[in-house]
Structures are given as C-alpha cells and as structure tokens.
Amino acid sequence: MSEFDLIGRYFAALGPERSDVVLGVGDDCALLEIPAGQTLAVSIDTLASGVHFFADCDPEHIGHKSLAVGLSDLAAMGAEPAWATLALTLPESDENWIRAFATGFGRLASAHGMRLVGGDTTRGPLSVAVQVHGLVPTGAAIRRSGARPGEAIFVSGTLGDAGLALRRKLAGEPVAPELWHRLECPEPRVALGRHLRGIASAMIDLSDGLAGDLGHILAASAVGAELELERLPLTSWVAEVVAATDDWSLPLASGDDYELCFCVPPAHIPVVERLSETLGLTLTQVGWIRSDAGLDVRRPDGGQLRMPARGYDHFPAANDGAD
Amino acid sequence: MSEFDLIGRYFAALGPERSDVVLGVGDDCALLEIPAGQTLAVSIDTLASGVHFFADCDPEHIGHKSLAVGLSDLAAMGAEPAWATLALTLPESDENWIRAFATGFGRLASAHGMRLVGGDTTRGPLSVAVQVHGLVPTGAAIRRSGARPGEAIFVSGTLGDAGLALRRKLAGEPVAPELWHRLECPEPRVALGRHLRGIASAMIDLSDGLAGDLGHILAASAVGAELELERLPLTSWVAEVVAATDDWSLPLASGDDYELCFCVPPAHIPVVERLSETLGLTLTQVGWIRSDAGLDVRRPDGGQLRMPARGYDHFPAANDGAD
Numbered sequence: 001m002s003e004f005d006l007i008g009r010y011f012a013a014l015g016p017e018r019s020d021v022v023l024g025v026g027d028d029c030a031l032l033e034i035p036a037g038q039t040l041a042v043s044i045d046t047l048a049s050g051v052h053f054f055a056d057c058d059p060e061h062i063g064h065k066s067l068a069v070g071l072s073d074l075a076a077m078g079a080e081p082a083w084a085t086l087a088l089t090l091p092e093s094d095e096n097w098i099r100a101f102a103t104g105f106g107r108l109a110s111a112h113g114m115r116l117v118g119g120d121t122t123r124g125p126l127s128v129a130v131q132v133h134g135l136v137p138t139g140a141a142i143r144r145s146g147a148r149p150g151e152a153i154f155v156s157g158t159l160g161d162a163g164l165a166l167r168r169k170l171a172g173e174p175v176a177p178e179l180w181h182r183l184e185c186p187e188p189r190v191a192l193g194r195h196l197r198g199i200a201s202a203m204i205d206l207s208d209g210l211a212g213d214l215g216h217i218l219a220a221s222a223v224g225a226e227l228e229l230e231r232l233p234l235t236s237w238v239a240e241v242v243a244a245t246d247d248w249s250l251p252l253a254s255g256d257d258y259e260l261c262f263c264v265p266p267a268h269i270p271v272v273e274r275l276s277e278t279l280g281l282t283l284t285q286v287g288w289i290r291s292d293a294g295l296d297v298r299r300p301d302g303g304q305l306r307m308p309a310r311g312y313d314h315f316p317a318a319n320d321g322a323d
Numbered sequence: 324m325s326e327f328d329l330i331g332r333y334f335a336a337l338g339p340e341r342s343d344v345v346l347g348v349g350d351d352c353a354l355l356e357i358p359a360g361q362t363l364a365v366s367i368d369t370l371a372s373g374v375h376f377f378a379d380c381d382p383e384h385i386g387h388k389s390l391a392v393g394l395s396d397l398a399a400m401g402a403e404p405a406w407a408t409l410a411l412t413l414p415e416s417d418e419n420w421i422r423a424f425a426t427g428f429g430r431l432a433s434a435h436g437m438r439l440v441g442g443d444t445t446r447g448p449l450s451v452a453v454q455v456h457g458l459v460p461t462g463a464a465i466r467r468s469g470a471r472p473g474e475a476i477f478v479s480g481t482l483g484d485a486g487l488a489l490r491r492k493l494a495g496e497p498v499a500p501e502l503w504h505r506l507e508c509p510e511p512r513v514a515l516g517r518h519l520r521g522i523a524s525a526m527i528d529l530s531d532g533l534a535g536d537l538g539h540i541l542a543a544s545a546v547g548a549e550l551e552l553e554r555l556p557l558t559s560w561v562a563e564v565v566a567a568t569d570d571w572s573l574p575l576a577s578g579d580d581y582e583l584c585f586c587v588p589p590a591h592i593p594v595v596e597r598l599s600e601t602l603g604l605t606l607t608q609v610g611w612i613r614s615d616a617g618l619d620v621r622r623p624d625g626g627q628l629r630m631p632a633r634g635y636d637h638f639p640a641a642n643d644g645a646d
Contacts, residue, residue, distance in 0.1 A: 022362060026543070027467050028399035028528060029364035029457070034357040039345060041352035042440070044408040044454055048447040076351035085367040087410070087452040117365070120452075124371040129410040129443075129452035131367055134352070144350050205351055220349070 010102040011086065014116035015109035021083065021117055030117035032083055034135065041134040041141060043073035049126035053184070054169070059097045061184040062128065063104030068188050069207065070132030071112055072258045075193030076205040078142040079134030081112040086119040087129040112190055140197045147202035147221035147263040149291040154272055154283050156189050156259040159210055160238040163254020179237055186258035191279055193260060199271050200262040209253035210286075214261055215295060227252075227287035230300040248305075252297070263289055333425040334409065337439040338432035344406065344440055353440035355406055357458065364457040364464060366396035372449035376507070377492070382420045384507040385451065386427030391511050392530065393455030394435055395581045398516030399528040401465040402457030404435040409442040410452040435513055463520045470525035470544035470586040472614040477595055477606050479512050479582040482533055483561040486577020502560055509581035514602055516583060522594050523585040532576035533609075537584055538618060550575075550610035553623040571628075575620070586612055 012025050022031035034040055047066045049055050067084060074081050086105070090097070109116060114132070165183035168175045189205075196203060202221055204213045210227070218225055232251045234242065242248055264272055269285070276283040297305040335348050345354035357363055370389045372378050390407060397404050409428070413420070432439060437455070488506035491498045512528075519526060525544055527536045533550070541548055555574045557565065565571055587595055592608070599606040620628040 023464070023466065028396040028526075029366040029402060029464075031400070031459070031464050032363040032365065033461070034363060036359060040355040040357060040363065042355065042406075042408060042454075042456070043352040044410045044441055044452070045443045046410040046412055046445045046452065048412055048445050051445060051447055073351040077354070079352060083365075085365060085454060087367045087369040087454075089369055089371055089450060118367055120368045122369045122371050122374060122450075124374055124450060125448045127412060127445075127447060127450055129367070129369065131365075131408060131410075131454045132352075133365070136354070138356070141346070141352075141354050143346065203351075 010098050011116060011119050014102060014106040015084070015114045018082070018113070018115045021115055024115065024117045025119065030083070030085070032117065032133070037138055038135040039138045039141060041074055041077050041079040041136050042131060043070055044129060044131040045069045045073070046127060046129040055126070057184065059100040060104035063101040063106070064108050064185050066128040066130045067105050067108050067132070068186050068258060070130050071108070071188035071190055072186070072205040072207065074132055074134035075188050075190045076142070076203050076260060077134070077136060078140060078193045078197040078203070079136040080194060081114040081132065081134050081190060083115050083117045083133040084109060085131045086116060087122070088119065089122045089124040089127040091124065091126055137197070142193070142196060142200050142203040142262070144202055144204050144217045144220035147217050147223050147289045148265070149223055149289050151201055151263040151265050151289040152269055152285045153214065153225060153227070153261065153263055153287045153289060154285050155206065155210065155233065155261050156192055156281055156283055157257070158233045158235045158238070158282070159206070159257055159259065160250030160254055161235055162186065162256035163250045164238050164241060166254070166256070167250075176237065183256055186256065188258055189260045189281070192275070192281060195275055195279070196262055199268050200264050203260055203262040206257040206259045206261055208255050210261060211252045211295060211297070217261070217263065218293070218295060221289070224290050224292045224294045224296070225287055226290060227295065227297045229297060231284060231286045233282055233284040333421050334439060334442050337425060337429035338407070338437045341405070341436075341438045344438055347438065347440045348442065353406070353408070355440065355456070360461055361458040362461045362464060364397055364400050364402040364459050365454060366393055367452060367454040368392045368396070369450060369452040378449070380507065382423040383427035386424040386429070387431050387508050389451040389453045390428050390431050390455070391509050391581060393453050394431070394511035394513055395509070395528040395530070397455055397457035398511050398513045399465070399526050399583060400457070400459060401463060401516045401520040401526070402459040403517060404437040404455065404457050404513060406438050406440045406456040407432060408454045409439060410445070411442065412445045412447040412450040414447065414449055460520070465516070465519060465523050465526040465585070467525055467527050467540045467543035470540050470546050470612045471588070472546055472612050474524055474586040474588050474612040475592055475608045476537065476548060476550070476584065476586055476610040476612060477608050478529070478533065478556065478584050479515055479604055479606055480580070481556045481558045481561070481605065482529070482580055482582065483573030483577055484558055485509065485579035486573045487561050487564060489577070489579070490573075499560065506579055509579065511581055512583045512604070515598070515604060518598055518602070519585055522591050523587050526583055526585040529580040529582045529584055531578050533584060534575045534618060534620070540584070540586065541616070541618060544612075547613045547616045548610055548618050549613060550618065550620045552620060554607060554609045556605055556607040
C-alpha cells in the first residue's frame with residue numbers, strides 16, 4: 001500500500017463535514033472560510049516518540065493525544081475548534097498502526113466538531129505534528145496577559161496525575177489504568193475554555209506544570225502570584241505521594257496535565273462555581289494574583305517556597321532547575 | 324540556553340510585522356484576522372533529515388527550503404502568503420544551527436511578506452514541519468480539478484535540475500553550484516501563481532515530478548493528457564544527461580523542482596506569453612489536455628510512452644514504478 005493510498009483511505013474524512021471547508025484533503029492547500037466577526041486561532045505542536053510518548057504506546061492513544069494537546073491550546077484561548085492539519089512521520093507503512101492512529105484522532109476530532117483538512121506523510125522516526133485552527137469572536141480571545149492584582153487563580157480538574165503515571169512507568173512500577181489514561185488520553189477542556197469568555201481575564205493550559213505555566217501568565221501580565229499548596233486539587237494517588245514524601249513537584253512541576261489555569265476578578269467567582277456544576281468539572285481556586293513580581297508558594301505548615309517560574313524544557317542543559 | 328530562550332530569541336520576529344496578526348508568537352495560540360472576501364489557504368509539510376535533505380546540509384538552506392515547499396503550495400492555489408507556523412525537532416540545542424536556520428527561514432519569509440506567528444521546539448531526530456497560511460479572493464483559488472479537454476499544459480522554469488543534483492551527490496560526483504542551489508534553495512513561484520488567477524483552469528506545484536503531479540490534475544479533473552518530450556524546458560545539464568542516456572526520468576519523474584504546472588484555455592495562451600516576459604520566468608507549453616484518460620508521452624523520434632501517473636512515494640514497497 002503506497003503513501004497516497006494510505007493518506008486517501010484513512011485521513012480523507014476524519015471528523016465531521018463542515019460547510020466552511022471549501023476544499024479539504026487532496027489539493028495543494030485546503031481552502032477554509034472564516035465567518036465575519038470571528039478571529040482565527042492557530043497552534044502547532046509536535047509529539048515525538050521517546051519524548052512525548054513511549055515507542056510502544058497504543059497508536060490509538062497517540063492519535064488522541066496528538067490532537068488533544070492542540071485542542072487544549074484552543075481551549076486556553078476560549079476558541080471553538082474548527083479544522084486540523086497533520087504532519088505524520090512514520091518509520092514504516094504499517095496499515096494497522098495507521099488505522100488505529102486515525103481512529104483515536106478521528107474520535108476526538110468528531111467529539112469537538114473538528115475536521116482534518118490536510119496533511120503530509122513522511123518516512124522517518126515516529127513523530128506527529130498537528131496544527132489546530134479554531135474560531136473565536138473578535139476581541140473575545142483570552143490571553144495570558146490579562147491578569148490583574150487581586151484576581152483569583154483557578155485550575156480545572158486535578159494536578160500531577162499524568163506526571164505520576166509517567167514516574168511509575170519509568171520506575172517499572174504498576175500504574176492504575178485510570179492514572180495511565182490521564183497521561184495517554186488527556187481530555188482537553190474545550191467547553192470550559194469557551195464558557196470562560198468574558199469571565200476569565202487570563203488563561204493558559206497546563207502542559208508543563210502549574211508553577212511554570214502560571215509563570216507565563218505572570219510574565220505576560222507583569223504581575224506576581226501566591227499559591228496555597230493545601231488548596232491544590234489532587235487525586236488520592238498524588239495526595240498519597242505528596243503526604244509520604246513532602247515533595248510537591250508532581251502537582252507543581254510535572255507535565256501533561258492539560259488542565260486550564262485561569263484568573264478571574266473576585267466578582268466572577270460565583271460564576272465559576274456555577275460553571276463547575278454545569279460542566280461537571282472540578283474548578284478550584286488555588287491562589288491569587290498580586291502586584292509584586294514572583295511566585296510564592298505557601299506550604300500547609302505555613303512555610304513558604306519561592307519557585308523558579310519555569311516549565312518542562314526539552315533542552316535542559318542550561319535549565320535553572322524547576323523541572 | 325534553554326528551549327524558551329532559543330524560541331524567544333530567534334523565532335519571535337521572523338518576517339515583517341503584519342497588521343492582521345492580532346497576537347503572534349508567545350501565547351497558547353496565535354490570533355489572525357482574515358479580511359472580508361478572502362478565503363484562507365493552508366498547507367503543512369515536513370522535511371526530515373536523510374529524506375528531504377542531507378544531515379550535513381547548510382541549516383540556512385534547510386530554513387529556506389522548509390518554508391519554500393509550503394510557499395510553493397500557496398503559489399499553486401494562486402494564494403498570497405500571509406503567516407507561517409513552525410514545528411522544529413532538533414537533536415540538540417545548537418545555537419549556531421538555530422541562528423542559521425532562522426536566517427534562511429526569515430529571509431524567504433520577508434521576501435514574501437510572511438510572518439512567523441507560532442511554533443514548537445522538540446528534542447529528537449532533525450525534522451521540520453511548517454504550516455503556511457495564505458489568502459485568496461473567495462472563489463479565485465486555482466484547484467487541480469478544473470482542467471478541460473483542449474487546454475494547453477504549461478510548466479514554469481526548467482525540469483529535473485534538483486533531481487540531477489541529488490543523483491550526482493548520491494553518486495559522489497561533483498555538482499555545479501547553480502545546480503546544487505536548485506535542489507537546496509528552490510524559489511517558490513508565488514508571483515506567477517497569483518497572476519494566473521482567472522487565467523489558469525487548474526494548477527499544481529511540481530514536488531514529485533511532472534508525470535506524477537500532472538497525473539493528480541488529470542485524476543482530479545477526470546481528463547487525460549499528452550506530453551511532448553521535445554518541448555520540455557531543460558537546462559544544458561539535464562539536456563546532456565537525457566541526450567547521453569535517452570532516459571527521461573529526470574524531467575518527468577524526479578522530485579523537488581517546485582515549478583508550477585498549469586492548464587489554460589487556448590484563448591489565454593497569449594496572456595501566459597506576456598506573463599512570462601513580465602515576470603522574467605520561462606513558461607513553456609509542454610502538452611495539452613484531452614478527454615481520453617491516461618497520460619501519453621510522445622518521444623522526439625515519434626514513439627510513445629505510457630506513463631504510470633505516480634510521483635515520488637515515501638513508502639515505496641508497493642510502488643508501481645514511476646519513481
């Protein structure tokens with residue numbers, strides 16, 4: 001089966017048909033219509049074998065996660081998913097692998113009304129680059145730069161589960177299936193992001209750990225923040241590790257949570273609480289924005305830890321130690 | 324120097340500032356405004372080390388070519404370049420390499436008024452995925468599917484130079500610098516593509532060889548074609564190889580030409596001739612579209628060759644032999 005056949009068979013029709021796709025897979029470019037009053041939001045991410053997933057990872061999960069990370073970026077702007085493109089690098093033409101990958105990718109695309117409109121397949125070490133395209137009403141996108149002193153900092157879901165799954169896998173320890181699922185099949189918080197338009201002042205998705213990613217909001221907004229560790233939403237798996245070790249690096253500085261971190265003025269806190277009920281998704285206030293620069297983290301015993309505001313770094317040689 | 328620093332320093336401001344970039348590099352998504360009456364054209368392509376370029380290739384040329392292949396796709400639709408995103412996978416954090424790559428990428432972006440608006444850097448085997456975004460007046464994009472019987476088939480520039488450069492390099496033979504340049508630094512025919520709106524009925528860029536790429540136009544348009552080999556525009560380098568070997572695979576079926584192949588009704592042939600003078604770019608009629616399916620190639624001696632209409636295939640196991 002040749003490259004052209006593979007692309008044609010499995011990637012020609014992933015996700016629902018959309019009337020704004022003038023021309024999809026199969027020409028030099030896809031042609032897309034942006035409605036009046038909407039701004040285009042785009043993000044590109046690569047998942048590489050051995051860096052972002054294990055070489056023996058279920059290809060259906062690779063398909064899911066390679067789109068999920070982009071959907072999480074759209075969520076973090078409050079954008080509505082629309083279209084995706086896919087640059088897939090594969091060591092060999094393995095039809096079973098491609099079918100499973102397309103299944104995972106297509107299922108998540110369909111769940112979010114997103115259509116695959118173009119792609120490229122190359123031979124080489126396994127790697128997946130996905131660009132997502134979303135739409136957001138003009139002026140309504142939620143940036144990193146809007147946080148103001150006195151605002152509450154919220155996170156969705158729970159923190160550190162994916163990091164714990166990875167740590168256990170690397171140590172050869174058993175990993176509970178639900179915990180493993182958090183690492184391999186993250187659920188991007190698209191509906192939450194959309195509902196936070198007009199409510200959140202700043203937002204980011206947690207791909208590199210709360211301390212580092214919140215640090216990006218602080219830098220972009222020219223503010224500081226305080227976090228209270230006892231407020232962090234933890235599953236019992238992560239809570240047990242923290243209790244046993246007094247090491248907070250899992251919820252503060254491990255990657256792949258794909259939860260949203262956002263800031264809201266105090267007047268909007270009740271709206272966030274109602275939103276949590278509407279969506280059936282835990283939303284937890286973990287701290288607040290202040291005018292003084294830096295990120296201070298209060299320990300449950302009253303102690304304080306000054307965090308370097310850096311996230312996961314793929315080139316750690318000169319890293320300053322936050323990972 | 325960490326990943327964040329690298330991205331920040333070299334990729335934050337490549338290409339000219341554009342007023343339609345609401346938000347560029349540095350948030351979860353870039354935010355882009357599409358003017359009323361314009362359709363968005365997008366294409367993604369990966370260049371991988373050892374597949375699309377040699378591992379020791381000048382990084383400035385890799386930067387150039389990784390954007391050029393996308394610009395060539397925009398040209399083939401008649402679209403105007405607007406924005407690019409970049410997913411860069413690097414084995415190590417090498418500042419000299421990144422600076423040179425950014426120089427090559429940025430110079431070509433600036434030449435076409437294109438801004439880099441987002442990216443992702445990952446550690447892994449060297450690979451570059453670039454998505455290009457262009458604008459084309461709604462309804463004016465030139466697709467593969469518009470060719471009609473009786474139309475003339477044109478190509479820009481000359482064919483087979485990049486293929487000859489590659490063949491000589493692989494054989495350890497000397498390669499003239501101008502010939503090598505055709506392989507490493509192709510010039511996407513963006514102005515030509517834009518001028519052919521309303522004139523060409525169908526268009527494709529030649530990335531995999533004339534026979535295979537024209538075959539995509541034929542399949543999409545449900546027509547056939549005849550090519551006359553003696554009309555093919557060849558440099559003296561390629562003409563000498565063909566004369567010595569009677570092997571036409573260089574101009575017909577070697578990759579990386581990045582010229583445009585397009586079809587025009589006979590009434591528009593004089594327009595194309597004037598356009599050639601205006602742009603200072605050779606535009607050559609190489610055949611014509613017919614209603615009977617298939618691609619027939621007439622040899623200079625009057626003989627005929629029936630070509631399998633396939634291009635370069637990265638998974639050649641089941642390839643039917645056109646490469």
